[in-house]
Every structure is written in structure tokens, then in C-alpha cells.
Amino acid sequence: MTPDPKGGAAAVELTDPQFSQLREFLYQRAGLHFADGKKFLLESRLQQRLRELDNLDVAGYLALVTSPARGADELRNLLDAVTTHETSFFRNRPQLEAFNKHVLRKLLEQRAAQQQRRLRIWSAACSSGEEPYTLAMMLIEVLGEEIKRWNVRIVGTDIAHNVLEKAKLGEYGRYSFRTTTAYFASKYFELRGRDLFCIRDEPRRLVEFMALNFADAASMRLMRDFDVIFCRNALIYFDLDAKRRFVAQFEQSLNAGGFLFVGHSESLHGVSEAFKLLHFPGALAYQKPLPH
Ligand SMILES: C[S@@+](CC[C@H](N)C(=O)[O-])C[C@H]1O[C@@H](n2cnc3c(N)ncnc32)[C@H](O)[C@@H]1O
Known part of the structure; x- marks a missing residue:
């Protein structure tokens, strides 16, 4: 995570290989497709989850979510964080x-x-x-x-x-x-x-x-x-x-x-x-x- 110069929340930055790894992982597990232009979206959705994990860095997070021992539980949290839930009663x-x-x-x-x-x-x-x-x-x-x-x-x-x-x-x-x-x-x-x-x-x-x-x-x-x-x-x-x-x-x-x-x-x-x-x-x- 990069500290925010204004003293606010630290911003998550995914390197290109990390972005590729994460989106391939999400595609394999849930069919979710994050296009090239969606890196920022993924970063911002990951931010809250990393904060909940005491500002774990992205490399550590990728190791956690893909680990055989703890990955399944963390995948639930990841999917909660990255999916879009917009809805309303009597929509359309x-x-x-x-x-x-x-x-x-x-x-x-x-x-x-x-x-x-x-x-x-x-x-x-x-x-x-x-x-x-x-x-x-x-x-x-x-x-x-x-x-x-x-x-x-x-x-x-x-x-x-x-x-x-x-x-x-x-x-x-x-x-x-x-x-x-x-x-x-x-x-x-x-x-x-x-x-x-x-x-x-x-x-x-x-x-x-x-x-x-x-x-x-x-x-x-x-x-x-x-x-x-x-x-x-x-x-x-x-x-x-x-x-x-x-x-x-x-x-x-x-x-x-x-x-x-x-x-x-x-x-x-x-x-x-x-x-x-x-x-x-x-x-x-x-x-x-x-x-x-
Ligand atoms: C924008 S909401 C749509 C809600 C409602 N159907 C509507 O039209 O108002 C999209 C939902 O798709 C769910 N979703 C995304 N990937 C999914 C998957 N692989 N399997 C099942 N649900 C998924 C998300 O969690 C999210 O709640």
C-alpha cells in the first residue's frame, strides 16, 4: 500500500503482474471478467479488505487468498468485496x-x-x-x-x-x-x-x-x-x-x-x-x- 500524502487512507496499487494474477484468479473461481481498464476499480475494492487485514500488502494478500489452507475462507471475503451489488425494489x-x-x-x-x-x-x-x-x-x-x-x-x-x-x-x-x-x-x-x-x-x-x-x-x-x-x-x-x-x-x-x-x-x-x-x-x- 502507498501512504496517502494527505494523510488519508493508504491507496492499494496492483503491479501489472499482480493485476493479471488476481483477475485470472477471479475469472477461474467466479467467471468474473475485469477488463484492462478495470485495474483501478479492483484496487479500490481491495482496499477495504486489506485494511481489515491490518494493511496487509498485495503480495501477502495474493499468497493468502491462493493458499490451500486459508484461501477458501478468504475467497468469500474477496468476492464480497469485488462484486457489484447495485439493486432496488421494482428495478426496471x-x-x-x-x-x-x-x-x-x-x-x-x-x-x-x-x-x-x-x-x-x-x-x-x-x-x-x-x-x-x-x-x-x-x-x-x-x-x-x-x-x-x-x-x-x-x-x-x-x-x-x-x-x-x-x-x-x-x-x-x-x-x-x-x-x-x-x-x-x-x-x-x-x-x-x-x-x-x-x-x-x-x-x-x-x-x-x-x-x-x-x-x-x-x-x-x-x-x-x-x-x-x-x-x-x-x-x-x-x-x-x-x-x-x-x-x-x-x-x-x-x-x-x-x-x-x-x-x-x-x-x-x-x-x-x-x-x-x-x-x-x-x-x-x-x-x-x-x-x-
Ligand atoms: C448488480 S447485482 C444484480 C442484482 C439484481 N439481479 C438486479 O438486477 O437488481 C449483480 C450480482 O451478481 C452477483 N454475482 C457476480 N458474480 C456471480 C457469480 N459468479 N455467481 C453468482 N452471482 C454472482 C454479485 O454478487 C451481485 O450481487
């Missing part, structure tokens, strides 16, 4: 409205007609839980009292343990509501003090959280039998090869006829041809074809 409303109107309601109608009141949704890379709780609120709004007759599971997964802890706690500040109307905040959260919103039991009961790294192929294979997968604003952090592997796994995780939503600035163009592209007003979705 046009996409959620398309999901509600063109996918969810139809799926529910079909299932009810077949006397199979069961729905499984995976919020993949859910960060601190705003996305799966949003989906839970939407389901409660659509089904009303009927939801008691349904077997609904929403699974939120992420690689980062720090955000999953927050998701399980279900407590949020006002910033998480920047893309939400007051209606949802007051109906589905209990306000504690001036600024702490705690998710109520009804949406909480529908959601379970677990750690999952898309690069862990064995764990990914266990994710089965989903009707809808949301993997929004995560594919941008991977290179083409990793995207192809992860999306191929999502396809395996979906039931025939199931739907995949990616972020509104993301696409499966060049990534997968296994899905049918659906155009909705203000949103795209991908559908796993039904067998002929």
Missing part, C-alpha cells in the same frame, strides 16, 4: 410489467386450469434480496387471497455472502425504494424508526436464499424445475465464454416453456440459441421451447 418497471402481464398471469391461468397450483421462480444473482422480494410482492398482488391455495417458491441466490445476510435479514433503507411506489413500501414493510423498512411475513415466507456461484457447475446442476429465471444485471460481469456456460445451465434449470429474463441492457445475442426471443412492450424475454 417496464420489464416487470411485461413479466406480470404477459408471463405471470398466463402461467398462473395455465397452472390453475391444470389443477397444478405450483410455481417456482429463481432470482439468480439477487444481491441483497430486493428482486426476489419484489417478485413475491407481485405474486401476492396478482393472486390475492388465492395465494394460500398455491405452492409458490422464489429462490434468491448470490455468490456474495454479505448481501445474502442482508437479504435474509430483510431490512432496508430508503435508497432501496428509489424505484418503488409508496404503496408497496407501506403495504409490505414495517417502518422501524424513520428509515428502516422491515419486510413483512407474507412476502418473506415465499422467498428462500442461498449462496450459489454460477461457476460452480455441480451446484448449478442441482437448480432444477424452475418456471421463470431472472438473471438481471449480472451477465455484464462475465466474458462470452462464461456467459455461454452459465446461460446453458439456466436453460437446463428451466422447465420446457419456462422463461428467462436478463437485464434490459443485456442480451443473449451470440450467447445462446436455445431460447425463443419474445418481444413485449418495453421488454424482451427468452422462452425455452416446448418439445415438438
